[in-house]
Amino acid sequence: xxxxxxxxxxxxxxxxxxxxxxxxxxxxxxxxxxxxxxxxxxxxxxxxxxxxxxxxxxxxxxxxxxxxxxxxxxxxxxxxxxxxxxxxxxxxxxxxxxxxxxxxxxxxxxxxxxxxxxxxxxxxxxxxxxxxxxxxxxxxxxxxxxxxxxxxxxxxxxxxxxxx
Amino acid sequence: xxxxxxxxxxxxxxxxxxxxxxxxxxxxxxxxxxxxxxxxxxxxxxxxxxxxxxxxxxxxxxxxxxxxxxxxxxxxxxxxxxxxxxxxxxxxxxxxxxxxxxxxxxxxxxxxxxxxxxxxxxxxxxxxxxxxxxxxxxxxxxxxxxxxxxxxxxxxxxxxxxxxxxxxxxxxxxxxxxxxxxxxxxxxxxxxxxxxxxxxxxxxxxxxxxxxxxxxxxxxxxxxxxxxxxxxxxxxxxxxxxxxxxxxxxxxxxxxxxx
Amino acid sequence: xxxxxxxxxxxxxxxxxxxxxxxxxxxxxxxxxxxxxxxxxxxxxxxxxxxxxxxxxxxxxxxxxxxxxxxxxxxxxxxxxxxxxxxxxxxxxxxxxxxxxxxxxxxxxxxxxxxxxxxxxxxxxxxxxxxxxxxxxxxxxxxxxxxxxxxxxxxxxxxxxxxxxxxxxxxxxxxxxxxxxxxxxxxxxxxxxxxxxxxxxxxxxxxxxxxxxxxxxxxxxxxxxxxxxxxxxxxxxxxxxxxxxxxxxxxxxxxxxxxxxxxxxxxxxxxxxxxxxxxxxxxxxxxxxxxxxxxxxxxxxxxxxxxxxxxxxxxxxxxxxxxxxxxxxxxxxxxxxxxxxxxxxxxxxxxxxxxxxxxxxxxxxxxxxxxxxxxxxxxx
Numbered sequence: 001x002x003x004x005x006x007x008x009x010x011x012x013x014x015x016x017x018x019x020x021x022x023x024x025x026x027x028x029x030x031x032x033x034x035x036x037x038x039x040x041x042x043x044x045x046x047x048x049x050x051x052x053x054x055x056x057x058x059x060x061x062x063x064x065x066x067x068x069x070x071x072x073x074x075x076x077x078x079x080x081x082x083x084x085x086x087x088x089x090x091x092x093x094x095x096x097x098x099x100x101x102x103x104x105x106x107x108x109x110x111x112x113x114x115x116x117x118x119x120x121x122x123x124x125x126x127x128x129x130x131x132x133x134x135x136x137x138x139x140x141x142x143x144x145x146x147x148x149x150x151x152x153x154x155x156x157x158x159x160x161x162x163x164x
Numbered sequence: 165x166x167x168x169x170x171x172x173x174x175x176x177x178x179x180x181x182x183x184x185x186x187x188x189x190x191x192x193x194x195x196x197x198x199x200x201x202x203x204x205x206x207x208x209x210x211x212x213x214x215x216x217x218x219x220x221x222x223x224x225x226x227x228x229x230x231x232x233x234x235x236x237x238x239x240x241x242x243x244x245x246x247x248x249x250x251x252x253x254x255x256x257x258x259x260x261x262x263x264x265x266x267x268x269x270x271x272x273x274x275x276x277x278x279x280x281x282x283x284x285x286x287x288x289x290x291x292x293x294x295x296x297x298x299x300x301x302x303x304x305x306x307x308x309x310x311x312x313x314x315x316x317x318x319x320x321x322x323x324x325x326x327x328x329x330x331x332x333x334x335x336x337x338x339x340x341x342x343x344x345x346x347x348x349x350x351x352x353x354x355x356x357x358x359x360x361x362x363x364x365x366x367x368x369x370x371x372x373x374x375x376x377x378x379x380x381x382x383x384x385x386x387x388x389x390x391x392x393x394x395x396x397x398x399x400x401x402x403x404x405x406x407x408x409x410x411x412x413x414x415x416x417x418x419x420x421x422x423x
Numbered sequence: 424x425x426x427x428x429x430x431x432x433x434x435x436x437x438x439x440x441x442x443x444x445x446x447x448x449x450x451x452x453x454x455x456x457x458x459x460x461x462x463x464x465x466x467x468x469x470x471x472x473x474x475x476x477x478x479x480x481x482x483x484x485x486x487x488x489x490x491x492x493x494x495x496x497x498x499x500x501x502x503x504x505x506x507x508x509x510x511x512x513x514x515x516x517x518x519x520x521x522x523x524x525x526x527x528x529x530x531x532x533x534x535x536x537x538x539x540x541x542x543x544x545x546x547x548x549x550x551x552x553x554x555x556x557x558x559x560x561x562x563x564x565x566x567x568x569x570x571x572x573x574x575x576x577x578x579x580x581x582x583x584x585x586x587x588x589x590x591x592x593x594x595x596x597x598x599x600x601x602x603x604x605x606x607x608x609x610x611x612x613x614x615x616x617x618x619x620x621x622x623x624x625x626x627x628x629x630x631x632x633x634x635x636x637x638x639x640x641x642x643x644x645x646x647x648x649x650x651x652x653x654x655x656x657x658x659x660x661x662x663x664x665x666x667x668x669x670x671x672x673x674x675x676x677x678x679x680x681x682x683x684x685x686x687x688x689x690x691x692x693x694x695x696x697x698x699x700x701x702x703x704x705x706x707x708x709x710x711x712x713x714x715x716x717x718x719x720x721x722x723x724x725x726x727x728x729x730x731x732x733x734x735x736x737x738x739x740x741x742x743x744x745x746x747x748x749x750x751x752x753x754x755x756x757x758x759x760x761x762x763x764x765x766x767x768x769x770x771x772x773x774x775x776x777x778x779x780x781x782x783x784x785x786x787x788x789x790x791x792x793x794x795x796x797x798x799x800x801x802x803x
Contacts, residue, residue: 030451032458033480033799034505037549037586041575044568059452076359077450077458077479084451106499109483110366110375111358130505130586214526215595215722221524221731251521251736278664279651280739281765285752298750300737300765304648304662307669311737331651334773342485357478357802366486367761373486 014151021065021091022053022147025140028064029057030084033071035098035130047133052140061087066143067120068136072100073113085120091150093123095139098130105129222251230254232274232310239269253311260314264323267299267312271328276301276310282325282335284343288369293317295345299325299332316345324350342367443471448787450479456553456791457798459772468784473776477769480802488762493519493593493728496762501587503764504800506549509535509542509578510742512591517672518738518749519593522730529674531595531720536674537608537711538581538590539740540704544615545574546743547697551622554694554792558635563622570618573611580604593728595721605712612708619701626694636691640778640790643688650777651770654745655700656794659693661686666741678710690793697795727757737765744768744795764803768796 031039042049049055058064061084073081085094096116099105102125104114116122123146126139209217227233227247233256237244243262248255258266270276280300287294293315302309314322324347326333336347337356344365346353355362364371449460458479464472484503488496500515501508513535520527527535548567555563575585580601582590590597626632642652644660657664665682667675683699685692730753739748745767754760771794779790 031456034502034586036457037506040549040552041568041572041585043564044572045565046569046572061451072480072482074479074481076481080450080479106502107482107484107487109373109486110364110371111481111483132585213528215528215719217526217723219524219526219722219724222522222734222736223731224733250734251524253735253737255735277648278653279649279770280746281651281737281748281750281763281770283750283763285761285763298763300748300750304664304669309737329651330646330649331770331773334769355478357481359478366483371486373483373490 017152018148018150021150022144024056025052025054025066025093025143025147026056026058026064027054027066027068028061028084028088029059030061030067031070032073032077033100035070035101038130038133039068039070039097039136042133042136047137049137049140052137052144054140061085062089064088065092067092067094068097069094069101069116069120069122070097072105072107073116073119074111075113076111078113078116078119081116082119093143093147094120095124095126095136095143096122097126097136097139098128100129102127224248224250227254232308235274236266236269239273240266253309255311255313257313257315260316260320260322263297263299263312263314264325264328267301267325267328270301270310270312274303275305276303276308278302278304279329279331280309282332282339284339284345284367286343286368295343297322297339297345301329318344321346321348323348326350341365344368446784450476456796459791459796459798459801461775461787463784463787465784470779470782470784470787473779473787475772475775477772477798477801480798482799482803484803485762485764488759490758492757493730493759496759497591497593498587498589500764501589502799503766503803504742504744504747504768504797505586506797507542507546507743507747508586508588509538509590510546510740510747512588513539513673514738514740514742514747515749516591516593517740518736518751519728521736521738522734522751522753523593523724523728525594525722525724527595527673527722528719529716530599530718531722532673533711533715534596534600534720535591536678537708537715538578538588539673540707540711541574541577541608542588543704543743544701545571545578547701548574550697550743550792550795551694554789554795555626557788557792558632560626560629560632563625566618566622566625570615577604577608577611580607592721594724595719599720605715608708609712612705612712615705616702619698619705623698627698633691635786635789636694636793637687637689639690639782639786640793641688642774642778646777647774650774652745652774653767654742654771654795655693655696656745656771656774658682658684659696660688666739666746670739672740674711674714675707677714678707680707690789693793729753729757730755730759739765742767744797744800745771747800764800766800766803768794768798768800772796772801 041047043055067085067088069081096102100107101116104112108114113119124139124143126135128135225248227249230247233244233247240262243259243266245257245259278301280302282297282299285296285298287296295316295318297314299312300309301312316322322345324332324336326336327349333351334356336350337352337354339345340347340353341355341357342365354360444465446463446465448463450458460476460479462474462476463470484499487499497512497515500511504511548571552564552567578588579585581604582588582598642656642660644662647657647660647662653664661684663682663684668682680703683696683703685695732755735750735752737748737750739746746765747767748765750763750765751759752761775790775794779787
């Protein structure tokens with residue numbers, strides 16, 4: 001009986017929290033390489049990311065929910081990506097945009113980190129080289145669906161590391 | 165070439181009887197037909213548009229009647245080791261120690277004002293002087309381009325051109341970064357694209373493309389002071405000290421030893 | 424040589440006698456156009472010196488060039504200057520053709536010219552959008568990206584990609600223009616000059632824009648040459664130098680166009696150069712579409728391209744940022760033995776400290792914008 005009450009309460013909370021989180025994802029204005037140009041294209045009048053509530057690009061990591069890793073992460077850049085990620089407040093998500101951020105892409109070389117997931121936990125991977133703006137929007141909507149499944153009662157399932 | 169084929173047997177074995185002569189005549193006729201065919205083919209080839217012909221690969225040519233080369237040779241004795249051209253590009257090989265003077269006279273006397281590029285190259289199959297440094301300069305008035313090459317052994321320093329062409333500064337730093345060629349009198353001889361502490365020089369032919377021990381970038385504590393990807397190059401910035409050593413290391417505002 | 428009154432104070436003056444301060448700028452900064460990091464030495468708000476630190480996007484492209492055959496290297500050139508893939512392709516295939524001695528058929532030359540000029544327009548539009556955002560004008564972003572999408576549509580119709588085009592091959596063009604493409608392109612260039620007028624209406628006589636750009640980031644022509652600066656930066660410094668005129672390649676000798684040159688050496692003049700270049704690009708495109716010849720699009724060439732046993736060429740073309748060139752050494756194998764890129768952004772960025780010394784910190788943003796760098800190409 002106690003269990004049921006707790007769950008009824010948290011589901012309502014969850015709805016409000018998740019609605020709020022999913023409807024206003026603030027990405028970080030952080031372009032690394034080619035994909036950053038397509039990330040800019042997502043903001044343009046044709047693709048218009050603000051339809052999904054995610055057009056507010058913030059310059060500082062402390063105001064962001066989402067890190068779109070748009071481009072090749074090199075060994076020289078990886079520590080900085082990690083630091084920016086650490087500076088973002090919870091709850092936060094990372095979206096690996098494109099082949100380079102996913103797995104190193106065409107660059108299996110001495111200078112390139114083979115996927116940003118070696119440095120930070122990634123929630124959504126968007127394939128492509130570079131992904132089309134529509135693909136990034138797909139990634140964003142996928143992330144919103146994931147956020148919808150979060151629950152305040154189960155903290156283990158809340159973070160970006162949660163399996164699903 | 166068909167003519168020589170034709171003439172050769174005639175000299176060696178004169179015809180002895182009629183049958184042989186007949187065979188000879190036949191052979192001659194065949195050769196003639198062949199020659200005519202080849203000629204026709206060549207004509208057809210020549211009549212073709214240039215893009216339908218086989219590619220005509222350019223080759224090296226010695227440059228002899230160049231005013232520039234002559235005056236450089238006059239001004240700098242023994243500096244110009246060779247002057248050749250390939251596909252219309254003038255390439256001068258310069259003695260490694262006089263490259264700066266040659267560049268200076270090219271800039272000041274010959275009007276090669278635009279610095280185009282400088283880079284290195286590694287020829288691991290050569291016995292000596294494996295490394296090359298290449299400078300490309302351009303003369304805006306006459307629209308001429310010249311390429312200077314310097315060949316050096318591993319470990320030999322090349323005089324820096326950065327004092328003559330300021331644009332050579334970063335290009336030479338990159339050459340150092342990629343090949344390990346050091347330049348004397350360079351204002352800032354540090355790595356530019358990679359970080360201090362990177363293992364090896366990537367564009368050397370024996371460097372594996374995956375790198376040697378590179379996965380360590382995310383562990384800055386494995387690098388010594390002023391090294392590693394976070395420190396960048398020549399900046400003196402260092403990552404925050406790990407907690408246990410906090411007392412021994414200095415704060416990040418140290419200005420560093422930029423050369 | 425410049426008649427503008429520069430209000431920039433001399434670095435030797437000290438402001439209020441305060442100590443110099445060092446400021447780290449980037450590599451994550453909304454206005455650095457990628458992962459550029461600058462160490463700025465400040466005296467109050469004046470910049471005493473600035474030290475760019477690059478390499479945060481170094482991906483080892485030149486090493487990869489040596490490991491792939493000539494054909495397979497074209498996609499790598501896309502990813503260097505990723506806002507001007509077509510001109511990078513053009514420079515690379517041009518260098519390979521020069522090395523092997525291939526002559527390209529006229530239709531392919533015209534298609535290449537069209538693609539390169541469309542790419543110039545798209546690159547300049549992106550530059551204008553980001554430069555204006557950096558300075559504080561948000562609206563041009565939405566306007567320019569609207570037209571940029573039209574250009575990208577044309578690219579997409581031609582080769583299927585928007586950014587990383589991979590649209591040229593050594594020896595010619597991989598595909599002919601699709602049905603209806605020329606009409607679509609003609610439609611675009613018909614309407615585009617009005618759009619340029621629209622952007623200029625927003626900016627050219629805008630008082631804030633002029634205050635932020637006139638007299639800021641002055642680049643002396645001698646310094647520019649010394650540093651190997653090319654492209655609109657050099658033409659904004661009063662030097663009439665354009666490889667399309669100086670060493671005409673592809674179809675540029677068969678079309679008429681002017682090279683805009685401005686003489687005040689500042690950020691505003693570089694802006695004017697690029698705006699005028701877009702108009703000239705439209706002019707070139709119009710002539711190319713009118714004169715577009717029929718015929719083959721691929722030259723006769725061996726199935727596997729092999730470089731001569733010993734040979735090296737340098738071939739440069741005029742990209743949107745400046746002279747993009749390739750220096751290729753062959754060794755008789757199907758791979759380039761050494762392939763060096765002459766990156767315009769690399770050399771243009773190097774002159775940044777010279778341009779910014781003595782200006783205010785806020786002008787640094789405008790000056791980074793006006794250099795129009797792409798870090799993918801700076802670091803390769």
